[in-house]
Amino acid sequence: xxxxxxxxxxxxxxxxxxxxxxxxxxxxxxxxxxxxxxxxxxxxxxxxxxxxxxxxxxxxxxxxxxxxxxxxxxxxxxxxxxxxxxxxxxxxxxxxxxxxxxxxxxxxxxxxxxxxxxxxxxxxxxxxxxxxxxxxxxxxxxxxxxxxxxxxxxxxxxxxxxxxxxxxxxxxxxxxx
Amino acid sequence: xxxxxxxxxxxxxxxxxxxxxxxxxxxxxxxxxxxxxxxxxxxxxxxxxxxxxxxxxxxxxxxxxxxxxxxxxxxxxxxxxxxxxxxxxxxxxxxxxxxxxxxxxxxxxxxxxxxxxxxxxxxxxxxxxxxxxxxxxxxxxxxxxxxxxxxxxxxxxxxxxxxxxxxxxxxxxxxxxxxxxxxxxxxxxxxxxxxxxxxxxxxxxxxxxxxxxxxxxxxxxxxxxxxxxxxxxxxxxxxxxxxxxxxxxxxxxxxxxxxxxxxxxxxxxxxxxxxxxxxxxxxxxx
Numbered sequence: 001x002x003x004x005x006x007x008x009x010x011x012x013x014x015x016x017x018x019x020x021x022x023x024x025x026x027x028x029x030x031x032x033x034x035x036x037x038x039x040x041x042x043x044x045x046x047x048x049x050x051x052x053x054x055x056x057x058x059x060x061x062x063x064x065x066x067x068x069x070x071x072x073x074x075x076x077x078x079x080x081x082x083x084x085x086x087x088x089x090x091x092x093x094x095x096x097x098x099x100x101x102x103x104x105x106x107x108x109x110x111x112x113x114x115x116x117x118x119x120x121x122x123x124x125x126x127x128x129x130x131x132x133x134x135x136x137x138x139x140x141x142x143x144x145x146x147x148x149x150x151x152x153x154x155x156x157x158x159x160x161x162x163x164x165x166x167x168x169x170x171x172x173x174x175x176x177x
Numbered sequence: 178x179x180x181x182x183x184x185x186x187x188x189x190x191x192x193x194x195x196x197x198x199x200x201x202x203x204x205x206x207x208x209x210x211x212x213x214x215x216x217x218x219x220x221x222x223x224x225x226x227x228x229x230x231x232x233x234x235x236x237x238x239x240x241x242x243x244x245x246x247x248x249x250x251x252x253x254x255x256x257x258x259x260x261x262x263x264x265x266x267x268x269x270x271x272x273x274x275x276x277x278x279x280x281x282x283x284x285x286x287x288x289x290x291x292x293x294x295x296x297x298x299x300x301x302x303x304x305x306x307x308x309x310x311x312x313x314x315x316x317x318x319x320x321x322x323x324x325x326x327x328x329x330x331x332x333x334x335x336x337x338x339x340x341x342x343x344x345x346x347x348x349x350x351x352x353x354x355x356x357x358x359x360x361x362x363x364x365x366x367x368x369x370x371x372x373x374x375x376x377x378x379x380x381x382x383x384x385x386x387x388x389x390x391x392x393x394x395x396x397x398x399x400x401x402x403x404x405x406x407x408x409x410x411x412x413x414x415x416x417x418x419x420x421x422x423x424x425x426x427x428x429x430x431x432x433x434x435x436x437x438x439x440x441x442x443x444x445x446x447x448x449x450x451x452x453x454x455x456x457x458x459x460x461x462x463x
Contacts, residue, residue, distance in 0.1 A: 016242040027251035104299075105353070158247065161259065161283040161291045165247055168281070170352045171298035 001128060002055035005085075006043040006063055007078045007135060008070055014039050017136075020165055024155055028162065033151060035095055036139040042101060043069060043110065046129040052081070058126060066121055068113055087177060089148040095139040096148030098176060100156050102166055103133035105173040135177075136166055149176060186458030189216035189228040191258070193238035193249045195274075198411060202234040202272065205414035208444070209451035211458065218249070222257035229458045230268040231258050233275030235344070235409055245297060245347040246277030255282055263290050268402045268457040270329055270450070273345055276395075276405035285405040287398030288360055295352040297407070300345070301388025311346040312386050315420060318394050318408060319372040327368045327397040328457035329404035332449045338376040339446035340419065340427055341408040343386060348407040350393040358390060369395030369406055374425050402457065410447030417441035
């Protein structure tokens, strides 16, 4: 079994990310801290192969040929292995890059997509599972990785009227990946 | 010219970018004897303090970006409304997207005002595996709380069963904290529950259209001056809005009114919510 991540983002400006960034800066007070906010549709694909190269090729094929994940007219995409991402804030041009994955707390299984792949599009048992969520990428001005992580948590988790935007913990799960 | 709204309680119906029910909500409020102004989100929030109460109507504020209601919640106008509601006890009715705003604002359930203690999560897919997503149809509600518990349902008899339409994709009242549900029961804060035409409450897709915890369709805060409800009472405020095919008394009334314009203008069951709001506003004014 190989697990890969498929990240799908808009080629045009993402108004949801822009609106969220504006609200975080102007209403939550992170004007000098949040330098950029990006959003991607996130899919985790469990593929029934032991060969990483075969898995990588299959993930690209699913992205490009099924029309389930990517509309090439408006989307760009990236395929990566989970072990290739940082798992913690990383320094990028003097800013801390933090990836926050938000999923449905009651289950991120994308059964509808998996059924379409396995039953209607002929991928059979090649695709064992599909999970989905939203991946937010924050570029933060912070003194350290620890501070960047703390700020990302504050921006993410809606605990009060004036705190957090990206995830309501009463039905969503979140993690820094 | 004489001001026809003089002496009437005044509410501000807050209009966000993406609101789409403001005009019928205004008409329903006016029919109940309320002077109702549509108040744009980007006006000076200080002007909001001149009103006796508030309505946040349905729609898709900020296009439901990120999550329904959350972006609107951070706007200064909601801060002002929050202060007026919590400090002066002014009533506020949140319908559909308005309910989502009130939950994200920490006014509902409001056990600790300002703290977000629940969510209006995406509708739950039914056990058959069909994707529910946006659900738009008529449902029945049971008025579940005791008389006097919620100021915004005060004109409705206990256990009253009434038809009303829903139209939402994120309407499932839920919380990760079981203690919240226990407190909702203990404090009699569940105002409306989804039921069948006979008032039977069951957690089936036919009765509970979004999978809400405890079939919750409407909740009030501990003080009873804030009501958040997902169904649309403004779309059941006139008899002409009621589907003729309903099998209960309201369908019968509608069929009897066929061909009579004035009869069609008679109140529907949703009018009781706005009449309750009117009474709550009069109390707030006094």
